[in-house]
Amino acid sequence: MLTQIDLEKVAKLAKLGLTLEESSRLTGEIEKIISYFQQIKHLNLYDVTPMTHAVSIVLPLRYDEIRPTKCLVEYLSYKKFNYIFVPAVLE
Amino acid sequence: MNSKYEVIIGLEVHVQLKTRTKLFCACPAEFGGQPNTNICPICSGLPGVLPTMNQHAVDLAIKAGLALNCQISEKSSFARKHYFYPDLPKGYQITQYKEPLAINGFVEIDGLKISIRRIHLEEDSGKSIHSPTESLIDFNRCGVPLIEIVTEPEIRSPDQAVKYLQTLRQIMRYLDVSDCEMEKAHFRCEPNISLRPIGQKQFGVRTELKNLNSLNSVHQALEFEINRQSKILDTGGVIVQETLFWDEQNRVAGTMRGKEESEDYRYFPEPDLPVLVLNRENIDNIKNTLPLLPWQRKKILKEKYNLSENIVNIILETKEFADYFVETIKLCDDAKLVANWLVTEVKAVLNDKSISINEFNIIPKELANLLNLLRAQKITGTVAKEIFTDMVLTNKTATEIVNEKGLFLSNDDSLLIKSIDEVLTENADIVAKYKSGKTSVISFLIGAVLQKTHGKLTPQKIKDKILEKL
Amino acid sequence: MINPDLCDLTISVLHNKIKNREIKFSDIIFSVIKRVKSEDQKINGYISIFEEDAINQAVDLDKTIKNFEQLKPLSGIPIAVKDNICVKDKLTTCGSKILANFISPYDATAVAKLKVAGAIIIGKTNLDEFAMGSSTETSYFGPTSNPIDNRYVPGGSSGGSAAVVKYSGAIGALGSDTGGSVRHPAAFCGVAGLKPTYGRVSRYGLVAFASSLDCVGALGKTAEDTAIIFNAIAGYDEMDATTINTPVKNISVDSNAIKKYTIGIPKEVFAEGLDGRIAKVIEDTINNLRKRCRNVKEVSLPNTKYAVATYYLICMAEASSNLARYDGVKYGLRVSSSELKDLYAQTRDEGFNTEVKRRILIGTYGLSKGYYDEYYGTAQKVRNLIKQDFDQAFKDCDVIITPTTPVLPFKLGEQISDPLAMYLGDIFTTPANLAGITAISVPAPLTIDNFPVGIQITGPALGEEQILNTAKAIEEINE
Incomplete structure (x- = not known):
């Protein structure tokens, strides 16, 4: 059972600001969806390997050689003297 | 140090690998200089980009693993570690979680084996400059390759910790895996530390220390934390599991602010990177080239x-x-x-x-x-x-x-004899002492002759001649 | 004089007309643009259209072309690109407010390959926000309508691509298919939509939704048109570590090849939840197909009934990760705030629509401490079972035929408030994504009440040629 408190915790983790109205509405909807998902929980999956990739290939390796790209900084929107700025991060 | 407690230290060390390019893209791995210049769509987390694996970084990690007596995994995999921070452009770090590249090694210090639990490859984050009102972010360091070397909690004192770090750094430099300059953050250490009453088997609650920029601060911070923890335990208090931030100037470790919710990194296998397969032959080839x-x-x-x-x-x-x-x-x-x-x-x-x-x-x-x-x-x-x-x-x-x-030694005995004669005459009192049995004064005479001959004769030769004369 | 209906022709017909100098490149572009201008206001298939660029390129081609014998397969062919695939120096919005102003500095590999093959990129098409949906109603830029009947949805999430191909606002289009997003709208709009084998077409530049499932696919008027586009975009890419490094064979579609095939029909298909009108059309089509291919047999895919639950658990978890980068820090929307945590929360609250938020929330939940094994971990195991079902089935047959969707096109707004019902519409398309194999949807005959139906042909990994040949045979029956 997913409670609204659970959902608000998850929203915090996902950095999603939800209004009270939103989180109460979503709790019901999501609870319904999650209970539909429960159907796979009862399968006998002992001995089944999790499938993490759609194809089984081996990781190709790239030669360690610099390839300059054109200056990208113009594609970053929120800048001060070439730095990206955000409100103060407290540490 | 309070002797009632046994100190348990484990170390996590991040070593920056000496590659030309970043771990997942072909940008220069050098950082510093103008902010946000060594970046591309991949390392700055633009929509639609994918990582590709730097071969040299893999080779260097294998080298490190072999030198630290690890077992190199023939299959290892990558995972995403999620957290929000402005200098982490994708919202997750690509690292290794369940299947690291190397496991079960050790480093020997003063005849003592410190076990290495695991070594894994991962990408670095960017750098932030903080002011009270805003933080400025530079992505140049994003994606620079690192290995994380994790020990078992087998270190028993700050001295041992420093010794381990010195040894580790020396090895990494010998391998040319990294320059390991701590002030450039090539070599970063995050210790975890706990105390337990001597004789107790169960570990105590541990804290982690961050922001240690030199071996000195590692030592100081560990000492500080041992003191702090033993005082709490002495008074029957409870240690809180937390990450402490070392304040270099005031030499205190404080709680990190701004960490409201407990961490939940939501690791899952990186779908963009298939399994890294290393065959025996490759590993052996690297083994054979180890210095x-x-x-x-x-x-x-x-x-x-x-x-x-x-x-x-x-x-x-x-x-x-x-x-x-x-x-x-x-x-x-x-x-x-x-x-x-x-x-x-x-x-x-x-x-x-x-x-x-x-x-x-x-x-x-x-x-x-x-x-x-x-x-x-x-x-x-x-x-x-x-x-x-x-x-x-x-x-x-x-x-x-x-x-x-003209500094070659002279073979001219006449110069020698002349000088000895002069010295013996000038130091009649010393000669007298010698003759009365105090033979040690001869070195004074030799020194005087040496000075006169400007070092062109060997002390042995001078000594022989003086003895002849006397 | 410009033939006003050039845009209604297929790629190969246009190619031959150019080759025989019956028409100019610019004739095609003018015809397509004219159609866009007359239709797109009603349909809303495009988010952006590159009219001037496209015309310039065609006029240039007319001026510079010398050797008509060595035309490239897509020379001068206007192709539309779904707006979650990057085109250099153009907006790539993903139909989202959070990327509404984002201009890509690079070309997706599939787009770069289309350009190399001579194609003219004519515009970027509408989609469900971040490709999450089956109706193309959730775009920040408004819903797309079905060109067959404007009151209906075009399917999704590549609804824009399917719609513009249907009304001939482009000759072909790229879409993306994570759980059916190319095939579903192809079925609803009555066009062909090919989802290649995972790893056969580079994902570099396709904005990630669920990385282990995402595929760039092709939409066209016919199976052959999708094959021509597929030929141009397929292949290993050093920028995508998950691409398959085996040579690509140029496919030329041949319906006669199906004589030698064994066609599999999963016995689980004609079950509860399938619209009877669709069942009838599919059964009739299979019966007609027996005239050209004698080996039709029943196969079993016992675990596909879990495909929707498995698919959604996986795609939501991966989406929650892939969408973490849209945080207002670097690009796209930023809702300013004096505190960083509010900047994050408000930007993401304002930037994403409800469906995207729903998926991020469920996905985050499914990966969080204590829930991973129960949700994401379990889904990965069931995914393996579903793949094994196909491995087993393809020992006995070459292609598998099913409907593309269990339901017929619905009206705009009809299902938007029932997400679960919407998800269940993906029951036939998601298995191919989970198994990483290839599938195509081509139009079957209309239902008795004149609704379009898609028929899906699924093949094993790298079995594109088989399914395209079968698809063409079905098209020929319908002619």
Whole structure:
């Protein structure tokens, strides 16, 4: 059972600001969806390997050689003297 | 230190790998300089980009794993570690979680084995500059390759921790895996520490320490934390599991602010990177190219050349210094003489100029020449040192300097006899003492003659002649 | 004079007309643009259209072309690109407010390959926000309508691509298919939509939704048109570590090849939840197909009934990760605030629509401490079972035929408030994504009440040629 408190915790983790109205509405909807998902929980999956990739290939390796790209900084929107700025991060 | 408790320390060390490009893209791995210039769509987390794996980073990680006696995994995998922070452009870090590249190794320090639990590859984040009102972010460091080396909690004191770090750094430098400059954050250490009453088996609650920028601060911070924890335990208090931030200036460790919710990294297998498969042959190839490591060289130096522990340790401090020694003794067959010169004269110059042996202007061949002159008794030790100083200053060879200044040892006995006569006359009282049985004063006479002859004669020769006269 | 209906022709017909100098490149572009201008206001298939660029390129081609014998397969062919695939120096919005102003500095590999093959990129098409949906109603730029009947949805999430191909606002289009997003709208709009084998077409430049499932696919008027586009975009890419490094064979579609095939029909298909009108059309089509291919047999895919639950658990978890980068820090929307945590929360609250938020929330939940094994971990195991079902089935047959969707096109707004019902519409398309194999949807005959139906042909990994040949045979039956 997913409670609204659970959902608000998850929203915090996902950095999603939800209004009270939103989180109460979503709790019901999501609870319904999650209970539909429960159907796979009862399968006998002992001995089944999790499938993490759609194809089984081996990781190709790239030669360690610099390839300059054109200056990208113009594609970053929120800048001060070439730095990206955000409100103060407290540490 | 409170002796009621046993100190349990585990270390996580991040080592920046010496590659040309970043771990997952072909941007230069060098950072610093203008902010946000060494970046591309991949390392700055633009929509639609995918990571590609740097072969050299994998090779360096294998090298490190082999040198730390690890088992290299023939199959290892990557995972995403999620957290929001402005200098982490994708919202997750690509790292290794369930299947690291290397496991179960050890490092030996002073005859004690410290177990290495795992070594894994991961990408670095960017850098932030914080002010009270805003933070400025530079992505140049994003995606720079790191290995994380994790020990078992087997370290028992701050001294041991520092010793382990020194050894680890030395190994990484020998391997040319990293420059390991702590002030450039090539080598970052995050210790975790707990105390338990002596005799207790169960571990206590541990804290983690961050922001340690030198071996000194590692030591200080660990001492601080041992003190803090034992005071709490002494008064029956409870240690809170938390990450503490070391304040270098005030030498205190404080709770990190701004961490509201407990961490939940939501690791899951990185779908963009298939399994990294390393075959035995590749691993063996890398194994065969590993340089001799400090402890291997130590054994050789001690056994073959009969050098003292202390001198060997200084010689082996860096691979370059050790290589310099080996090159020199190839041309000057007196390891002890070479070793002594390296750890005193050469080291003094390096320290004085704050340079490394690579930047030293006297090449092994020339140092060997100088020392060979000394060994052939063509010059005295004093003269050799003078010549050495000249070589450092002028870049000239020993032979050139000797020829210019006429510093070769004189075979002219008449000069010697004249000087001895003068000295004996001038120091009649000393001669009298000698004759009365106080033979040790002879060294004073030898010294006086040496001075008169400007070091052109060996002390032994002078001594022989004086004895003849007396 | 410009033939006003050039845009209604297929790629190969246009190619031949150019080759025979019956028409100019610019004739095609003018015809397509004219159609866009007359239709797109009603349909809303495009988010951006590159009219001037496209015309310039075509006029240039007309001026510079010398050797008509060596035309590239897509020379001068206007192709539309779904707006979650990057085109250099153009907006790539993903139909989202959070990327509404984002201009891509690079070309997706598929787009770069289309350009190399001579194609003219004519515009970027509408989609469900971040490709999450089956109706193309959730775009920040408004819903797309079905060109067959404007009151109906075009399916999704590549609804824009399917719609513009249907009304001939482009000759072909790229879409993306994570759980059916190319095939579903192809079925609803009555066009062909190919989802290649995972790893056969580079994902570099496709904005990630669920990385282990995402595929760039092709939409066209016919199976052959999708094959021509597929030929141009397929292949290993050093920028995508998950691409398959085996040579690509140029496919030329041949319906006669199906004589030698064994066609599999999963017995689980005609079950509860399938619209009877669709069942009838599919059964009729299979019966007609027997005239050209004698080996039709029943196969079993016992675990596909879990495909929707498995698919959604996986795609939501991966989406929650892939969408973490849209945080207002670097690009796209930023809702300013004096505190960083509010900047994050408000930007993401304002930037994403409800469906995207729903998926991020469920996905985050499914990966969080204590829930991973129960949700994401379990789904990965069931995914393996579903793949094994296909491995087993393809021992006995070459292609598998099913409907593309269990339901017929619905009206705009009809299902938007029932997400679960919407998800269940993906029951037939998601298995191919989970198994990483290839599938195509081509139009079957209309239902008795004149609704379009898609028929899906699924093949094993790298079995594109088989399914395209079968698809063409079905098209020929319908002619």
